[in-house]
Amino acid sequence: xxxxxxxxxxLREMLISRKISASELLSVHLERIERSQLNAYITLNDxxxxxxxxxxxxxxxxxxxxxxxxxxxxxxxxISTKGLRTTCASKMLENYIPPFDAGxxxxxxxAGAVIIDKTNMDEFGMGSSSENSTFGPVRNPRDPSRSAGGxxxxxxxxxxxxxxxxxxGTDTGGSVRQPSSMCGVVGIKPTYGSTSRSGLIAFAxxxxxxxxxxxxxxxxALLQGVISGPDPMDPTCVIKVKPKNxxxxxxxxxxxxxxxxxxxxxxxDLTKDVVMRALSFMERHGAKLIPLSLPELRYSVSCYYMxxxxxxxxxxxxxDGIRFGHASSEHSSLAxxxxxxxxxxxxxxxxxxxxxxxxxxxxxxxxxxxxRAASMRAKICSGFETSFSKCHMIxxxxxxxxxxPLGIKRDDPTELYSAxxxxxxxxxAGLPAISFPCGSGEGGLPIGIQLVGRKFxxxxxxxxxxxxxxxxxxxxxxxxxxxx
Amino acid sequence: MAEYQxxxxxxxxxxxxxxxxxxxxxxxxxxxxxxxxxxPVCMGYPGALPRLNKKAVxxxxxxxIAMNCTIQQNSFQDRKNYFYPDLPKSxxxxxxxxxxxxxxxxxxxxxxxxxxxxxxxIHIEEDAGKLxxxxxxxITLADYNRCGVPLIEIVTEPDISSSEEAHAFLETVRSxxxxxxxxxxxxxxxxxxxxxxxxxxxxxxEILGTRCEMKNxxxxxxxxRGIEYxxxxxxxxxxxxxxxxxxxxxxxDSRGVSxxxxxxxxxxxxxxxxxxxxxxxxxxxxxxxxxxxxxxxLPGEKLFRYTEKLGLKEQxxxxxxxxxxxxxxxxxxLSLERASAKTxxxxxxGEITKxxxxxxxxxxxxxxxxxxxxxxxxxxxxxxxxxxxxxxxxxxxxxxxxxVKEITERLGLAQISDPEHIxxxxxxxxxxxxxxxxxxxxxxxxxxxxxIGLCMKASKGRANPAMVREIAEKLIKMEE
Numbered sequence: 001x002x003x004x005x006x007x008x009x010x011l012r013e014m015l016i017s018r019k020i021s022a023s024e025l026l027s028v029h030l031e032r033i034e035r036s037q038l039n040a041y042i043t044l045n046d047x048x049x050x051x052x053x054x055x056x057x058x059x060x061x062x063x064x065x066x067x068x069x070x071x072x073x074x075x076x077x078x079i080s081t082k083g084l085r086t087t088c089a090s091k092m093l094e095n096y097i098p099p100f101d102a103g104x105x106x107x108x109x110x111a112g113a114v115i116i117d118k119t120n121m122d123e124f125g126m127g128s129s130s131e132n133s134t135f136g137p138v139r140n141p142r143d144p145s146r147s148a149g150g151x152x153x154x155x156x157x158x159x160x161x162x163x164x165x166x167x168x169g170t171d172t173g174g175s176v177r178q179p180s181s182m183c184g185v186v187g188i189k190p191t192y193g194s195t196s197r198s199g200l201i202a203f204a205x206x207x208x209x210x211x212x213x214x215x216x217x218x219x220x221a222l223l224q225g226v227i228s229g230p231d232p233m234d235p236t237c238v239i240k241v242k243p244k245n246x247x248x249x250x251x252x253x254x255x256x257x258x259x260x261x262x263x264x265x266x267x268x269d270l271t272k273d274v275v276m277r278a279l280s281f282m283e284r285h286g287a288k289l290i291p292l293s294l295p296e297l298r299y300s301v302s303c304y305y306m307x308x309x310x311x312x313x314x315x316x317x318x319x320d321g322i323r324f325g326h327a328s329s330e331h332s333s334l335a336x337x338x339x340x341x342x343x344x345x346x347x348x349x350x351x352x353x354x355x356x357x358x359x360x361x362x363x364x365x366x367x368x369x370x371x372r373a374a375s376m377r378a379k380i381c382s383g384f385e386t387s388f389s390k391c392h393m394i395x396x397x398x399x400x401x402x403x404x405p406l407g408i409k410r411d412d413p414t415e416l417y418s419a420x421x422x423x424x425x426x427x428x429a430g431l432p433a434i435s436f437p438c439g440s441g442e443g444g445l446p447i448g449i450q451l452v453g454r455k456f457x458x459x460x461x462x463x464x465x466x467x468x469x470x471x472x473x474x475x476x477x478x479x480x481x482x483x484x
Numbered sequence: 485m486a487e488y489q490x491x492x493x494x495x496x497x498x499x500x501x502x503x504x505x506x507x508x509x510x511x512x513x514x515x516x517x518x519x520x521x522x523x524p525v526c527m528g529y530p531g532a533l534p535r536l537n538k539k540a541v542x543x544x545x546x547x548x549i550a551m552n553c554t555i556q557q558n559s560f561q562d563r564k565n566y567f568y569p570d571l572p573k574s575x576x577x578x579x580x581x582x583x584x585x586x587x588x589x590x591x592x593x594x595x596x597x598x599x600x601x602x603x604x605x606i607h608i609e610e611d612a613g614k615l616x617x618x619x620x621x622x623i624t625l626a627d628y629n630r631c632g633v634p635l636i637e638i639v640t641e642p643d644i645s646s647s648e649e650a651h652a653f654l655e656t657v658r659s660x661x662x663x664x665x666x667x668x669x670x671x672x673x674x675x676x677x678x679x680x681x682x683x684x685x686x687x688x689x690e691i692l693g694t695r696c697e698m699k700n701x702x703x704x705x706x707x708x709r710g711i712e713y714x715x716x717x718x719x720x721x722x723x724x725x726x727x728x729x730x731x732x733x734x735x736x737d738s739r740g741v742s743x744x745x746x747x748x749x750x751x752x753x754x755x756x757x758x759x760x761x762x763x764x765x766x767x768x769x770x771x772x773x774x775x776x777x778x779x780x781x782l783p784g785e786k787l788f789r790y791t792e793k794l795g796l797k798e799q800x801x802x803x804x805x806x807x808x809x810x811x812x813x814x815x816x817x818l819s820l821e822r823a824s825a826k827t828x829x830x831x832x833x834g835e836i837t838k839x840x841x842x843x844x845x846x847x848x849x850x851x852x853x854x855x856x857x858x859x860x861x862x863x864x865x866x867x868x869x870x871x872x873x874x875x876x877x878x879x880x881x882x883x884x885x886x887x888v889k890e891i892t893e894r895l896g897l898a899q900i901s902d903p904e905h906i907x908x909x910x911x912x913x914x915x916x917x918x919x920x921x922x923x924x925x926x927x928x929x930x931x932x933x934x935x936i937g938l939c940m941k942a943s944k945g946r947a948n949p950a951m952v953r954e955i956a957e958k959l960i961k962m963e964e
Contacts, residue, residue, distance in 0.1 A: 080531045093530070100524055102531060197761075199531040206760035235535050235762055310757060314565050317574025318528050338567070361565075361755035370757065 003028055004162030005476070008071060008219045011165060015059060015070050022055040022070030026114055029072045033117065033163050038139045040154040040163055041117035042077045043085045051114045058112075067226055069112030074164035076155050077118040078125055079210065080199035081105055084115075088201050089133035090123045092325045092345035102199025103231035104168060104210045111226045116164055119154030123347045124316065125172050125203040127151050128416060129404070130179065132349045137406055140183060142445055146403040149179030152213065156183040159213050166223045167213045172204050173304055174398070174423025176211035177435035181398035181448025184437045184479050186220040186465065187213045189423075191456045192430030193239050195224075196231030202315040204308035207427040216475070217436060217466040221247055224458065239456060249463030249470075252286030255391040256451070256464075259292040262396035262422050270441040274483045275397045275449050278438035278468065281484040285471055287464075290391045296383045297425055299376050304424040305417055306360045306373035312350075313357030319345060352413065381429045384452075392460055394452045396422045398435040402445035426452045434461045436468070437475040439483020446479045487687040488722065490715045491695075492644035492680060494707075496657055497635050498667040499611060499675040500543045506610045506634035507534030507577065514673045518627035526632035528572030533761050536561075540634035541584065541765060543666045544608045546775050547636055548585025550660050550782055551603050555772050559584045561608070561759040566752055569626055570613040578637075580756040583607035584765065590660070591784055592652040593791065593798060601653050602641040611635050636666075642681065642692070647711040654678065654704045659783035659806035677702050682714040684722060693718075694728040698735045698742055710735040713742060786811055794825040800833045809847040810837075816854040823861030831861055835878050851885030852878075859888040872945040873897035901948045903955065906939075909947060910956045913938045921960055932956065 003011070003025070014020045026048055033041065055070040075081060078088045080098035082105075087093045101109070108115065122132040130138035130153025138153035140146040141161035148157040152169025156179035159167045169176035171189035180187025188211040195210050202208070210227060214220030231237050258279065263272050283289050321327035321341025328340035346354070360369035387394060400419045426433035431452050438449040453461045469475060472484050505512050508525035524532040548555050562580040588603035611633040616625045638657060644650050658676060661667040669676040683695035698714060701707050713735075718728055732751075733742040746752070781789075783805050790801035804810045810832055817828050836857075840847065860877055863869040869877065869892060880891045892898050900906060913935055914921055923931035932953070939952045 086530075088530075096530065098531070099529065100532070197531075198533050201530040202761075204760075233535070234533050236533075236760075310755075311760060314563055314575055314755070314757070317565060317567055318530075318572060320567075320569075320574070322569070323527070323572065324530075334569075358755065361757055363753045363755075366755070366757075 007216050008165060008214070008222055011071060012065070012069070015055075016065065018059065022052040022059070022114065023049060025070060026052040026072050026116065029116055029163060029165075032161070036161065036163060037144060038141055038148070038157050038161055038163070039136050040120055040138055040148075040157040040161070041074065042087055042089060042120050042135050042154070043118045045081070045084055045115050045117055047084070048072070048114050048116050055112055055114065066110065066112035067222060068108065068166075071113055071165045072116040073108060073113045073223070074117050074119045074155055074158040074167040075105065075108070075115055076121055076152050076167070076169050078121065078170055078201045078203070079105060079168060080201065081115065081118065084118065086118060086201065087134075088124045089121045089135055090346065090350070091134040092319045092342075093201075094134070094326060096324050098199065100199060102210075103196025103233055103237070104227040105199060107196075107227050107229070108168075117158075119152070119158055119167060121154055122151035122175075123350050124201070124312070125151040125170055125175055125208070126312070126349050126353055128174065128178050128420060129406075130154060131406060132347055134347065139406070140403045142184060143403065143443060145405055146445070147182065147406050149182035149399070149403060151175040151179075152187075153179045155213050156180050156185055156187065159183070159185050159215060166219055168223070168227070169211055169213050170200055170208055171211045171427065172208040173308060173427050174420050176213060177423050177433060177448070177450060178399050178420070180213055180435045181437070181446065181450075182403040184446030184448075184475060185213055185215055186217050186434065186436045186475075187211060188220050188224050188458070189426055189433045190224060190228060190458060191239075191432045193236055194228045194432075194456060194458070196227075196234040196237045198231050198233035198237075202311075204311040205315065206311060207304075207308055217434075217462055217469050218247055220434075221458075221462040221466075247459075247462045247466045249467035250286065251282050251464065251467045251471075254282075254287040254393075254464055255290050256282065256287050257290045257292040257387050257391035257394040259294045259297065259387070259394060259396065261294055261297045266400055266418060266421060267397055268401040268441065271397045271399070271401050271447050274439035274441060274447045275395070277483050278449050279395055281472065282464075282468060285467070292387050292390065292394065294383045294387060294425075296376065296379045297421070300380055300425045300428055301418050301421055303373045303376040303380065304420065304428055305356065306369050307377060307428070309353040309357030310361045310370050311357070313354045313361070316346075316350070316354055321345065349413070377428050380425060384425070384429045384431060388454050392453070392457075393464065396450050396452075398422060398448035398450040402441045402443065402447060422450055431455060432458045432461055434465050436465045437479055438468070439481075440479045444479070444482070447483075486722075488684040488719060489687045490645055490711075491642045491683045491685055491692055492646075492650055492711060493642040494638075494640045494644065494650060494653065494681075495679040496638040496654065497677045498638070498657075498661055498669060500540050500634040500636060501665055501667055502537055502539045502543065502634055504537060505632040506537050506540055506608070507632050510632065512633050513629075514670075514675070516629055518625070519629060521629040522631065526572070527628060528574070534577060534759075536762055536765070537634060540608060541767070542771070542775070543634075544584050544606060544636045545767065545771060546664055547638070547661060547666050548588060548606045549772065549775050549779060550664055551585070551588040551590050551606065551638070553585035553588030553603060553606055555585055555767070556582060557767050558582070559765045561762050561765070562756045563759050564609075565755040568612070569624070570615050570631075572613070572628065572631060576610055576612065577759050577762070578609035579607035581758070590653065590656055591788075592649065592656050593787055593802075594649050594652045596798060598788075599643075599649065601643045601649075604639045604641050606636055606638050609635050609637060642683070647708040647715075650680065650711055651704055651708050654707060655802070655806055656784050658704075659808070663780070663783050663808045663811075671703050674702055678707055680707060680711055680714070682711060682718065683728070684715065684718045694730050696728065696730065697732045699732060699745065700734050701737070703737065706735065706737040709737065709740060710742060713740065717742070783808075783811065786815075790825070796825060796829050800829050803833050803837060804829065813847055813854055813857065817858040817861065820855065820858040822858040823865050827861040827865050828857070831857065831874070831878065835875055836882070839879070839882055850882045852882050853885070856881050856886070856888055863888060863892070867901055867948050867950070868892075868899050869897065870899050870945050870947075870949065873899065897946060899948050900943055900946045901951060903951065906947055906951050906955050907959070909939050909942050910952060910959055913942060914956070914959055924960060
């Protein structure tokens, strides 16, 4: 019995029929974590066993079980957990213990989830390799010499390696989808405003959402359904739409837009080929492919880095080393304490983005950079709107290629930034997007396909992905065989 | 030598009278022990998000309507980024690009002249914490209770041309905000503060001079002194052929001087951008009409009515019009139609104001009713009470309450208006004072006043003075 290959519904069945207890399920995962070399987590939850035993008590007293009862779930370390250290993988918050739970964590807890650990990531979510962590890089379970992607690399790796059944990531510019693609799992970036950001330690507030990662579409969709919905603590999360819990799907009649800009330069030929084969497969099963052009997407990466960095510089201003966070021991004045704490507490990439973000909003430059980016963002939104009159969803590769070896891209930030070409548009437009495996490339490493949907149309994405998954014989099989 | 004209603009910050803070549910209260009214939101904890207080928006809209602004159905909030220990998020949520209220005005009255001061905008924002510097210990303590307290900022156009006008504007603003229950405007608690911008231009010229901003002004008299200081400073610089440097200065009220805070080169760059954590502020369709419909007569309007229609003196009219309780008392008394506005005004501005100032009481703390005051004023006007007796009755009404007639009788203060009674008193005094009578006859009119004074004294102030004069003149002439 390999629990690593089990789906949520199978595990739930086993728990209800008492073939396994929640504490046993947790122990199996903890043992795996202990032997793991992936560096996928930063902090273990010392209250996890307590939560699992509570579920066991409920099972033995025959109570009805909430949807995630007893399932070990990993939570990215930029999502606040009351009483449990939350670091953002930054030295700056090395010892920060939040006094409150994030909105999504509250929802997890009331759904009976057992939070197993806090996963490793790029510092404050800034990066796409999970190497920018003060706790060291995350390794890809499918090839430990390679990156797990990022910034939610720890969450994707944990789910892939069976260190957790499900995981929460956060996606500001592709941080759930890209590592999901690289680890061969399913990752969701929901519609902006569908999921609470309360307690999500902000990087770029207007772009980010909390998203589910699972080994199957149904698993990820279930988790997303649990964490979505209004939260009085987040005024931008008010829409009362929840994805349905049961997914059925057919590809028949589905119109899938294929924008040439996301199949162009910078994306590896093999990736394009694998994704195109998946799309042809979907076409053979009843979907219609609609060629599209979205020329404004050429500017999405620059637009994204200006807006995201501007917001980041503002959001990260509060880390002064006084009330929480790293405080430098070297100082002779207050100003020096601030300066040294920030110099020592933030990593290179974070500093780079604070500088960039401060610059693009500063007097004399805001018009040239930030405001132009903001108006380009509006154009990207309306470009999508026009496209959605022709199709239900838009397909592209998720990443430009398979997982890259650790260390190679560290000194070339712009190359790393431009690799976000396929994922950032959905964040800029606030649209839902899903990444799921559709085959493999170099070294048998997984390749993900992305579908971007209309606002609050997560259900459509889930059913399309689910149809593909069931028609193609499952993701592990796809990755092993190379594709459809 | 060139003549200069001062050009002044004000930015008035007023804390709003809401139960809770702007973006969280912490209590909005002054004077609690330090850092007891705080939560993750107002302390800027990672991941804590602001939630807009609806009441604050309503109060700001109310202020906008009272100051004749256009209310923007849709507005939004911006982040104003600056790093200072009193600001835990390192940015203040304010409004820059699209404020709630724009293009208004407020009319002021200074020395009989009406003047319209245009208002550029009124926006909402949050207050910062308070830093307490302990010079002795060389430390600074931070109290975050005030963090996130809702504020409005009222920004005028540079339409003010003297410290006197600035003072009149500030008084009009304060009384308007208090009358509408928008703000307490308690200076000593810092719930209203202002920044002033001063520049000088050559008289007759359209070109504005370089302006200086003065911060840290926390009283209206401080504003007056600060403006006068700044005008003088700039004038001296210009007269000696120097240029004014654009700068932000800090007013030190205790020393009566301002010092440079930062120069133009070091100007703050606030990096405003739309606050992504809060959506658009979209006002309910009927909010503006609802507020307009329930808008009472405003202090500025009262002032004009009192001076123009009722003929009250400007200074006295201001004392009543700019004080919500006094104006209410005055208007109610007036509506009872027992006495004239002037008599009521002199009682309120005189004795009542003096009592309130001495004791620190509010009108509502006293036993005085508007009916009693109206009766008292009526009795005084009709000669049933002398002005000195009226004072005694009023003091009784304030401290113990009751009925004017009953108090007058109990204290034996009813005015003597019986001609025979008065004639008896006057005759006695004339008999005792042959010298004064002689002086009066020889043309010294003052001597009559002396005699009248003695008659009043003899009647313990109760004799009707007009009748005493009349009868005294008549008796002296008869004896000739």
